[in-house]
Amino acid sequence: MSIEVKDIHFSYGRIKALDGVDMELSEGAVGLLGPNGAGKSTLIRILLGFLIPQRGEGRIFDLDIKSQQSMIRRYIGYMPEDDCFIPGMDAVSFTSYLGELSGMPRQEAMKRAHEVLYYVGLEESRYRFLETYSSGMKQRLKLAQAIVHDPKLVFLDEPTSGLDPQGRKEILELIMDISSKKDIQVLISSHILSDIEQTCSYVVILDKGRVAAQGKISDLKQVSYSLYEIKIKGDVVLFQKQLQRIKGKVEETVEGVMKVFIPPDQDPGVIFRIASQNNFQIRHFVKSQASLEDLFADTVGVE
Ligand SMILES: Nc1ncnc2c1ncn2[C@@H]1O[C@H](COP(=O)(O)OP(=O)(O)O)[C@@H](O)[C@H]1O
Ligand SMILES: [Mg+2]
Numbered sequence: 001m002s003i004e005v006k007d008i009h010f011s012y013g014r015i016k017a018l019d020g021v022d023m024e025l026s027e028g029a030v031g032l033l034g035p036n037g038a039g040k041s042t043l044i045r046i047l048l049g050f051l052i053p054q055r056g057e058g059r060i061f062d063l064d065i066k067s068q069q070s071m072i073r074r075y076i077g078y079m080p081e082d083d084c085f086i087p088g089m090d091a092v093s094f095t096s097y098l099g100e101l102s103g104m105p106r107q108e109a110m111k112r113a114h115e116v117l118y119y120v121g122l123e124e125s126r127y128r129f130l131e132t133y134s135s136g137m138k139q140r141l142k143l144a145q146a147i148v149h150d151p152k153l154v155f156l157d158e159p160t161s162g163l164d165p166q167g168r169k170e171i172l173e174l175i176m177d178i179s180s181k182k183d184i185q186v187l188i189s190s191h192i193l194s195d196i197e198q199t200c201s202y203v204v205i206l207d208k209g210r211v212a213a214q215g216k217i218s219d220l221k222q223v224s225y226s227l228y229e230i231k232i233k234g235d236v237v238l239f240q241k242q243l244q245r246i247k248g249k250v251e252e253t254v255e256g257v258m259k260v261f262i263p264p265d266q267d268p269g270v271i272f273r274i275a276s277q278n279n280f281q282i283r284h285f286v287k288s289q290a291s292l293e294d295l296f297a298d299t300v301g302v303e
Contacts, residue, residue, distance in 0.1 A: 002026060002153060002185060003047065005065075008056035010042055017042040018053070019209035025187070029179040031196030031217075032189040034206035040189040041081055043206070044155045048078055061152070074103060077146035077154035077184075081161065083138060084145075085130045091117055092126045095145050102149035109148070116144040120174060136167035143174060153185045154178070160195050168195070175199050212249050225249075225261040226268060231284035232258075232275065242274045257284060 003025040010018040018039045032040050045051045047060060049069025058065040063072045086094060092113050099109030117126045120140040125133070133141065139159060146154050159175060160168040176199050179186045190196055196203055197217060204214040213220060232239055236258070240250045248270075249261040262268055268287070275282050 003030075003058075003060050003187070005047070005058035006056055008043070008046060008053045008058060010039075010046060010051060010053045012042075017209055018046070021056070021206070021209070021211055023204050023211060023214060025202065025204075027185055028202055029176075029185070029200040030187045031200035031203040032187060032206060033191070033193060033196045033203050034189075034212075035191050037208075038191075038206040039209040040206055041157055044078075044157050044187075044189060047155065048073065048076065074149075075152045077149065077151035079142045079146040079154065079156045079159055081157040081189075084142070085138070087129075087131050089130055090127045091122055091130060091133075091141055091144075094130060095141070095148050098145045099148040104149055112148050112150070113144075116148050117141075119147075120144045121170075135162045136164075136170065139163060139167070139171050140174070143171065143178075147178065147182070147184065151184060153187070156186060156188045158189055158191070160190065160192065172198050207249075210244065213247075225263060226287065228260045228262065228268065228271065229284065229286040230258050230260050230271065230282060231256050232280045232282055234275075234278065234280035238278060239274065239280055242278065243271075246270055246274075 003023065005021060005023050008018050008021040009016075021039070021043060032043065034040050042051065046053050047058065047065060049065055049072060052066055060072050061075060065072065089097070092110070095117060096106070096109040096113035099112055100106055104112065114123075114126070117123055120143055122137060122140055122144065125137060130138070130141070139162070143156070143159065146156065156175065159171055163171060172195060175186060175188065178184050179199070186199075188196065188199055201217060202215070203217050203220065205212040236256075240258075243250055243260060246266055247263045248266070251259040251261075260271065262270070271285075272282065274280070
């Protein structure tokens with residue numbers, strides 16, 4: 001297992017960003033899919049050891065994310081969501097500088113900088129000042145610096161952000177090439193379902209700081225969640241928590257009617273059991289059908 005986290009909680013002051021995240025990931029390209037604000041970047045920063053979770057544990061390559069960050073970072077590349085450029089630098093100096101920061105000797109870092117810039121298609125612009133780069137070039141440069149030290153695993157946070165369709169296609173192709181040919185495991189965060197479907201075989205869907213679903217994309221696409229529309233009298237928040245425990249997913253809708261997704265391995269009777277154990281009254285109960293596409297759409301929004 002290359003990444004394993006349990007019950008991760010993280011708040012920025014009063015803002016709860018992660019509310020009990022569990023995940024277990026082995027090889028292959030993994031998508032971290034979720035709408036803006038879901039907690040994707042926070043989770044990535046925690047895996048990198050930039051933020052320490054208030055609760056929960058995690059291991060990457062069997063190293064502890066709280067106490068062994070510097071060891072972990074040797075094996076990990078990171079493409080941040082925001083620009084991380086130093087004005088007045090060109091791509092070669094920038095990339096080799098970051099290589100040195102990851103512990104490479106200067107000459108080797110310089111040699112690798114030229115190689116990775118060539119690989120991402122920036123060889124002709126490698127001596128230009130970074131402030132003159134287009135969005136597409138900036139994303140490719142961020143990708144180059146993430147792999148300069150030959151990591152075993154890279155975290156790519158919204159790699160297609162700000163790109164037009166052609167730029168998006170190019171960066172996704174590079175990512176697929178990295179994950180298939182270079183023997184580097186990738187974890188890609190995105191709010192766009194099609195980015196993840198194209199590049200990944202496994203997905204973790206994050207919504208409001210919680211894992212809404214995770215699994216092989218091919219399996220998840222076949223799965224058909226049952227959808228119920230329910231109205232209850234009682235503590236709605238407690239009811240939602242109970243449902244989350246059985247991996248149900250709740251969407252609050254108008255006038256107190258909740259849409260509840262129940263995973264296929266659960267019997268819908270579980271809703272009534274939860275209600276009776278907690279003295280909720282069910283006022284309204286209608287069954288409909290939902291595919292995982294609906295779950296994606298509800299969770300993530302479709303572009
Ligand atoms: N530095 C910060 N200070 C306060 N709140 C933050 C900060 N960074 C993120 N948040 C909040 O944490 C939640 C999760 O954010 P984030 O991890 O950036 O989500 P995503 O990457 O999925 O868009 C959001 O509600 C966001 O507003
Ligand atoms: Mg983000």
